[in-house]
Each structure stands twice: as C-alpha cells, then as structure tokens.
Amino acid sequence: xxxxxxxxxxxxxxxxxxxxxxxxxxxxxxxxxxxxxxxxxxxxxxxxxxxxxxxxxxxxxxxxxxxxxxxxxxxxxxxxxxxxxxxxxxxxxxxxxxxxxxxxxxxxxxxxxxxxxxxxxxxxxxxxxxxxxxxxxxxxxxxxxxxxxxxxxxxxxxxxxxxxxxxxxxxxxxxxxxxxxxxxxxxxxxxxxxxxxxxxxxxxxxxxxxxxxxxxxxxxxxxxxxxxxxxxxxxxxxxxxxxxxxxxxxxxxxxxxxxxx
Amino acid sequence: xxxxxxxxxxxxxxxxxxxxxxxxxxxxxxxxxxxxxxxxxxxxxxxxxxxxxxxxxxxxxxxxxxxxxxxxxxxxxxxxxxxxxxxxxxxxxxxxxxxxxxxxxxxxxxxxxxxxxxxxxxxxxxxxxxxxxxxxxxxxxxxxxxxxxxxxxxxxxxxxxxxxxxxxxxxxxxxxxxxxxxxxxxxxxxxxxxxxxxxxxxxxxxxxxxxxxxxxxxxxxxxxxxxxxxxxxxxxxxxxxxxxxxxxxxxxxxxxxxxxxxxxxxxxxxxxxxxxxxxxxxxxxxxxxxxxxxxxxxxxxxxxxxxxxxxxxxxxxxxxxxxxxxxxxxxxxxxxxxxxxxxxxxxxxxxxxxxxxxxx
Numbered sequence: 001x002x003x004x005x006x007x008x009x010x011x012x013x014x015x016x017x018x019x020x021x022x023x024x025x026x027x028x029x030x031x032x033x034x035x036x037x038x039x040x041x042x043x044x045x046x047x048x049x050x051x052x053x054x055x056x057x058x059x060x061x062x063x064x065x066x067x068x069x070x071x072x073x074x075x076x077x078x079x080x081x082x083x084x085x086x087x088x089x090x091x092x093x094x095x096x097x098x099x100x101x102x103x104x105x106x107x108x109x110x111x112x113x114x115x116x117x118x119x120x121x122x123x124x125x126x127x128x129x130x131x132x133x134x135x136x137x138x139x140x141x142x143x144x145x146x147x148x149x150x151x152x153x154x155x156x157x158x159x160x161x162x163x164x165x166x167x168x169x170x171x172x173x174x175x176x177x178x179x180x181x182x183x184x185x186x187x188x189x190x191x192x193x194x195x196x197x198x199x200x201x202x203x204x205x206x207x208x209x210x211x212x213x214x215x216x217x218x219x220x221x222x223x224x225x226x227x228x229x230x231x232x233x234x235x236x237x238x239x240x241x242x243x244x245x246x247x248x249x250x251x252x253x254x255x256x257x258x259x260x261x
Numbered sequence: 262x263x264x265x266x267x268x269x270x271x272x273x274x275x276x277x278x279x280x281x282x283x284x285x286x287x288x289x290x291x292x293x294x295x296x297x298x299x300x301x302x303x304x305x306x307x308x309x310x311x312x313x314x315x316x317x318x319x320x321x322x323x324x325x326x327x328x329x330x331x332x333x334x335x336x337x338x339x340x341x342x343x344x345x346x347x348x349x350x351x352x353x354x355x356x357x358x359x360x361x362x363x364x365x366x367x368x369x370x371x372x373x374x375x376x377x378x379x380x381x382x383x384x385x386x387x388x389x390x391x392x393x394x395x396x397x398x399x400x401x402x403x404x405x406x407x408x409x410x411x412x413x414x415x416x417x418x419x420x421x422x423x424x425x426x427x428x429x430x431x432x433x434x435x436x437x438x439x440x441x442x443x444x445x446x447x448x449x450x451x452x453x454x455x456x457x458x459x460x461x462x463x464x465x466x467x468x469x470x471x472x473x474x475x476x477x478x479x480x481x482x483x484x485x486x487x488x489x490x491x492x493x494x495x496x497x498x499x500x501x502x503x504x505x506x507x508x509x510x511x512x513x514x515x516x517x518x519x520x521x522x523x524x525x526x527x528x529x530x531x532x533x534x535x536x537x538x539x540x541x542x543x544x545x546x547x548x549x550x551x552x553x554x555x556x557x558x559x560x561x562x563x564x565x566x567x568x569x570x571x572x573x574x575x576x577x578x579x580x581x582x583x584x585x586x587x588x589x590x591x592x593x594x595x596x597x598x599x600x601x602x603x604x605x606x607x608x609x610x611x612x613x614x615x616x617x618x619x620x621x
Contacts, residue, residue, distance in 0.1 A: 045510075048514065050510055050513065050514075069518070070513055070516050070517060070518045070519075071516040071517075071518070072516075073516065074514065074515055074516025075516070077514075078514065079510075079511075079514040081507075081508070081510065081511055081514075084507050084508050084511055086506055086507065087363040087364055087365070087506060088363075088365070088506055088556065088561035089556065089560070089561060090506065090560070090561055090562075091273035091274075091275065091560065092273055093271075093272060093273025093274050094273060094274070094275070094560060094561075094562055095507075097274075098503055098504055098507070098515060099515065101516070106276070110270040110271050110274060111270050113270070113274075114270035124272070125273075126270075126271075126272035126273035126274070127272040127273035128273070149515065
C-alpha cells in the first residue's frame with residue numbers, strides 16, 4: 001500500500017496541498033477528481049515521490065518513499081505523464097522499450113514491446129516515428145511504455161502501482177474506454193492504480209474509490225455513489241447540476257452504453 | 262507464421278542495423294588509419310610503410326633509427342592515434358551533451374565548452390611558465406589537460422545552470438549563453454596572447470584553429486586515459502540518456518538517478534573535451550556532424566550512438582587531417598577549417614529541417 005500521511009506541499013508562499021492523507025490500496029482503481037488548480041497533479045507528484053512534501057510523509061509498504069532509490073522505486077510503480085515530447089527521432093518500438101525492465105533476452109523484449117502495443121491498440125505501429133503520431137497515439141505509446149515497466153500487477157507477492165495523470169485527455173471515446181479497461185484489469189489482477197480524470201462519468205464508471213481534491217485538501221472520498229452528489233458538484237466544482245438526470249431536450253452519450261468495438 | 266510474428270515484433274527495432282553499421286564503421290576506421298600512416302609529404306612509399314608495419318607486427322625492429330622508421334613511428338603514427346583519440350572524444354562528448362540538453366545542436370565547440378577548455382590550457386602555457394619557472398616539460402604537459410578539463414567542466418556547469426530551469430532546457434538560452442561564455446573565454450585568451458612572448462605565441466596560435474601536428478607518444482599517453490575512461494563510462498550513461506530524452510521526471514520514474522546522471526555526463530564531457538583541446542586545440546563541429554549522421558543511420562539510442570560516435574569521430578578526424586596534410590602540401594591547413602566546412606552546412610540543415618529545435 002502507498003500512503004500519504006498528512007502531507008503539505010508549498011510553492012513559495014502558496015500552499016498547494018495542506019494536510020492531505022490518502023491511501024492507494026492495491027486491487028482497486030483510485031480516481032482523483034477536482035477542479036483545475038485544486039492540487040490533483042501535485043498530489044500525484046508527491047505520492048509518486050517526485051515532490052518531497054514540506055510536511056508529512058509518503059510511504060510505500062511502510063518505507064518512506066524518498067529513502068527508496070530511483071531504480072527500486074521504478075520496479076514498483078510507473079507513471080504516465082500528461083504529455084511528453086521527444087527531441088530525437090525515436091521509433092515507437094524504441095520508446096516502449098525504454099519501459100521494459102527485468103528482461104534480458106532480446107527476443108523476449110521484442111515480444112513484450114509488441115504485446116504492450118497490442119494492448120493499447122497500436123499493434124503494427126512499432127516502426128512509426130513517435131514524433132509523427134497524433135497526440136492521442138503518443139499518449140497510448142507512453143501507456144504501453146508504462147505498462148512494460150510494471151508488466152505484472154503483482155510480483156513476488158508485492159503489488160505494483162500505476163499512476164495515470166489524465167490518461168484520457170487527448171483520446172477519443174473508444175480509446176478512453178480501452179485505456180481505462182486496461183487500468184481496471186491491472187487493478188483487478190491485484191495492482192494498485194491511481195488516475196486523475198476530468199470526466200466525472202468515466203470517474204463514476206471506473207473508479208472503485210473516488211478522491212475529490214479541492215483547494216489543496218480532500219473534499220470527499222469514497223465510492224462514487226457516495227461522493228458524486230449534487231451538493232459536492234456545487235461546492236467543489238461550482239456548478240448546479242443534478243447527478244443522475246438526463247437532459248430532456250437534447251441527445252447525450254454516456255460511456256456506460258458504449259461497447260468498445 | 263512464426264517468421265511474420267517475429268518481423269512484426271521487431272518492427273522499429275534498429276539494433277540489428279546498428280550492429281552492422283558499427284562493424285562497418287570499425288572497418289572504415291582501420292582503413293582511414295592505414296591511409297593516414299601511408300600518406301605524407303616525405304615520399305615514404307606505401308610499400309615501405311607496409312613492410313615497416315609488418316616488421317613491427319612481427320616483433321622485428323631492424324629499421325629503428327632509420328629516417329623511414331622515425332617518420333612512420335614518431336610522426337605519422339602518433340599523429341594518427343592522437344587524431345583518433347581527439348575525434349572519438351569530441352564526437353562522444355557532442356552526443357552526450359546533446360543527450361543532456363535534449364537537443365541536436367549542442368556541440369562542445371558551439372556552446373563554449375571548448376573555449377573554456379582552451380582558456381584553461383592557455384592559462385597554463387602563459388602563466389605556467391611565468392609563475393612556476395622552470396616547470397619540467399612533462400609536468401607542464403600534464404598540467405595542460407588538467408587545466409583544460411577544469412575549464413571545460415566549469416563552462417559546462419555554468420551553461421547547464423543558466424540554460425536549464427526546472428528540468429527544461431531552453432535551447433535559445435543555451436546557444437546564446439554559449440556564445441557569451443565563449444566570447445568571455447576568448448577575451449581572456451586574447452589577453453593572454455597579447456601578453457605572451459614569441460615562443461608562447463607560436464604555441465598559442467595553434468589553439469585558434471586546431472591541429473594534430475606536434476603529436477608525440479607522451480601526449481598520447483596523457484590524453485588516452487581520460488578519453489578511454491569516458492568511452493568506458495558511456496555504456497553506463499547510455500540508458501540514462503535515452504530515458505532523459507522523455508524529460509527529467511520521466512527519466513526519474515523510469516528508475517534513473519537523474520542528478521547523478523547529469524553530474525556524470527558533465528564530468529565525462531569536460532574530461533573528453535579537455536583531453537582533446539589540450540593537445541589538438543579547438544576543433545569545432547565534430548560533435549555535431551558525427552552524432553547527427555549516425556542518428557539518421559542507426560537511430561538516436563545512446564547505447565549504439567555513443568560507440569558509433571567514437572568510431573566515426575575517430576575516422577572523421579583522421580580523414581580531415583589527411584585532407585589538411587595533402588591539399589596544400591607541403592604546407593598544412595588548420596584542421597578546424599576542414600571540420601567547419603563540413604560541419605556548418607550540417608548545422609544549418611538541422612536548423613532548416615527542424616526549426617522547432619530552436620524554441621527561443
């Protein structure tokens with residue numbers, strides 16, 4: 001389990017997070033939601049060990065995360081960045097291979113890369129240049145890389161963790177579902193997943209556990225049925241919307257109804 | 262079916278091709294070395310060179326002391342070996358610097374690292390003899406690369422500190438800061454030239470454009486260890502530099518100790534450039550041409566790019582030196598002219614093809 005205990009993060013005089021405690025449990029998909037600038041990414045960066053909190057601690061299985069070396073940490077958790085550009089002409093295969101760990105045999109590495117690309121619906125994209133792909137395709141290449149890094153959700157009895165910062169941001173509907181299915185599969189198999197999502201419907205559909213961040217604190221957390229309420233939408237997002245009621249006069253699409261073809 | 266599966270899985274994997282290219286580069290380097298020791302103004306014939314080399318290989322040194330022997334083993338061979346060392350060092354330093362700055366335009370010569378190293382060496386030449394006269398020859402020759410190393414090290418550190426904020430490198434800042442640092446180092450160097458005596462002046466004039474002339478086995482013995490150390494380090498740096506291409510946080514998430522990697526790279530670049538500049542002067546553009554051409558041929562992965570750069574850099578500089586020695590024989594062209602003529606168009610072509618690399 002990864003636990004953030006009473007973490008406070010400051011940038012200059014501004015308090016980005018104040019006294020936040022959250023737990024990332026293996027076996028479930030934790031979804032972080034909240035308005036822009038609430039501190040979602042800061043929370044993720046702190047929990048992954050990238051930012052050292054001014055107060056409080058982040059622990060992986062009881063061990064303070066800053067004390068774990070980069071190499072050992074990388075074997076336990078992988079992080080999907082929001083967007084990442086490349087300055088050199090790497091092929092898709094080469095980018096994904098950067099994530100492959102623990103495999104030495106070149107043939108096995110190649111198979112792993114191909115399998116990961118298949119999972120993100122990019123089979124046959126290996127020889128394409130990363131820079132020439134669309135934003136959504138690049139995002140999926142990175143997901144394949146991240147999947148390679150923690151290929152087994154549970155290894156030697158220890159769960160691995162996936163952190164996804166807005167994994168669906170530049171994806172079309174079909175691929176949003178495909179990616180979140182992949183994340184859910186990882187969690188069902190015993191790994192821990194944390195995803196920042198903006199789409200509350202996707203959050204409700206996929207999140208086993210929702211954490212609502214507002215103004216640097218946890219505003220609510222729990223299963224979606226408890227968390228997604230009219231009152232929360234009004235107080236956190238500042239919108240007067242009704243949860244669970246469809247607009248009467250125009251069509252709408254819910255991911256719940258879509259079959260990933 | 263099994264075959265098509267393998268092909269599909271290996272699509273985009275350029276390591277097989279890279280291995281072939283590395284082998285070809287090895288052959289090319291051997292050929293250039295043989296050419297280099299066979300060509301010269303002294304009229305030592307190619308067949309004579311071959312028989313001398315054959316004798317040496319067989320352990321026979323009958324010809325020791327003869328003019329031919331001296332020309333081959335004390336002039337041409339050290340010159341060639343020094344060229345190989347300097348070429349490999351500059352090309353590998355260029356590839357590493359470009360990986361560190363995540364930009365194909367970072368060249369030790371362009372961003373002022375070489376100027377910093379040259380300043381260190383010039384200070385030793387001018388002040389060294391004034392302050393600590395008489396310095397023993399060997400000690401002075403040893404002090405040169407040390408001073409050049411520190412010059413290069415300080416310059417790279419300053420440059421990185423100025424150009425990189427929160428893990429993002431601004432290429433515009435990098436190039437402009439490099440120009441400023443280069444100009445500053447150049448000014449101090451010019452002042453040293455101004456106050457130097459005739460003997461020092463002769464030695465100094467050679468820094469401006471670079472030369473492989475004056476190579477001796479002693480210089481090689483001093484330059485080789487740092488260069489070989491950098492080459493030996495490169496496999497350990499390679500994966501980190503690949504990961505760094507994604508960005509600093511991504512590299513950290515992939516398990517790279519980024520701070521240690523950066524320190525190691527800056528150290529290696531300073532070591533390589535310092536060794537090259539101390540004995541060959543400032544030779545520009547090798548660090549740009551070589552990695553750029555190789556990226557086109559084998560892709561940007563550092564585990565093949567770095568050894569490839571060493572081989573091609575060595576071959577390129579030896580080749581350029583052959584041109585310098587023959588084109589206006591018996592006079593010699595400064596080697597920096599040849600590398601600049603080759604390199605400046607490469608630099609411009611990178612700019613034209615990918616304007617986005619300069620996000621000023």
